[in-house]
Amino acid sequence: MAGVRAGLVGVGPVGDAIVSVLKEHHFPLSEPLRVMATSCRSEVLCGEEFLVQETCERAFQGLDVVFFAGREGAKGASVQWAECAMAAGAWCIDNGSDFRLDPKVPLVVPEVNLDAVTGESKLIASPNCSTIQMVVALAPLHRVACVKRVVVSTYQAVSGWGKAAMDELLAQLPQYLAGGPVEFDPSIFTRPIALDCLPHIDRFTESGYTKEELKMVNETRKILSEPDLQITTTAVRVPVMVGHAESVNVQFERPLSAEEARAILAEAPGVVVIDGPTQDPNALEIRKAEGELQYPTPADVLRPEYRDATLVGRIREDSTAPNTLNLWVVADNLRKGAATNVVQIAEELIARGLLPA
């Protein structure tokens, strides 16, 4: 039977989103998706019940592609199982960070650098969620005006940590509202996340930057093929369930006005510009008269028309530095930041005849 035999390792929020995106994109599966995790059980993903297998060598036999959405590190899913899946003949597309900076492994955002997929490596890495949405917005501007320096601060949803962090925020909110002590699991965040902002994502390194901040630096350089790009980051966890936002200050080699950037981004693949005078029919007349602008927020990524897009607003010139713009960039970390990106990569493999259609 024609179509792709696909596997999924990991049934957290990213695994769940991969199932949703495969369904919505009518991804041509020739047999039911083979779902794996650390133990055998049944799980409901995107409203459908799946029999989850314990991940083992045998489970990869006969698969054409495997989406990895497991944990990272030595005991993580792709470190433990990607070799095995490739030995069984499957392409592996990994959401985790373990192989992203390996020079032999392409690190791919389909709107930006599909040419990195050469077929030499059957393992393809998908970048960090914060990196993906930033490079989708930066790449079209980079092609025209050449990015020189980036200063980015992120506002990252708790789902970026995984399901346990989403459960923790939900459990903490009533405790906070009741005015009592707010309990927290220190293996997730270092203090309660409910109605607070924590400038701490992943571990601290000797440089004072966190690993999350350095991922954005190194991955952006690799994806844009600009190893010396100047980029400095502050990654902040905020009490939002889904959807990361970023304030991006970007300096270019060549002049680029806000108007030109708006026009370029309006045509850019995967980008939706939400900028200019407010279109909100409920906006107060007085605010419209004062020139209120529209802008995207993380809540917008739940709207069906924006679910897979990178939303850009607040495009404006920075009067304190030459050739410099400020942007506000928002996307769904579970979808464009993970699931949509890996499914798009698999769709490209089909388009190139590297996976059976």
Ligand SMILES: NC(=O)c1ccc[n+]([C@@H]2O[C@H](COP(=O)([O-])OP(=O)(O)OC[C@H]3O[C@@H](n4cnc5c(N)ncnc54)[C@H](OP(=O)(O)O)[C@@H]3O)[C@@H](O)[C@H]2O)c1
């Ligand atoms: N969340 C995001 O916004 C986001 C964005 C981009 C990339 N990512 C990356 O995507 C991956 C998944 O994220 P998530 O938030 O869905 O994580 P999660 O909630 O922690 O879920 C991880 C899943 O992977 C399974 N798993 C872990 N280690 C495994 C192993 N050695 N073998 C087989 N299965 C294993 C777990 O199995 P059990 O259920 O049996 O424990 C669990 O189902 C992570 O690498 C993360 O860094 C996440």
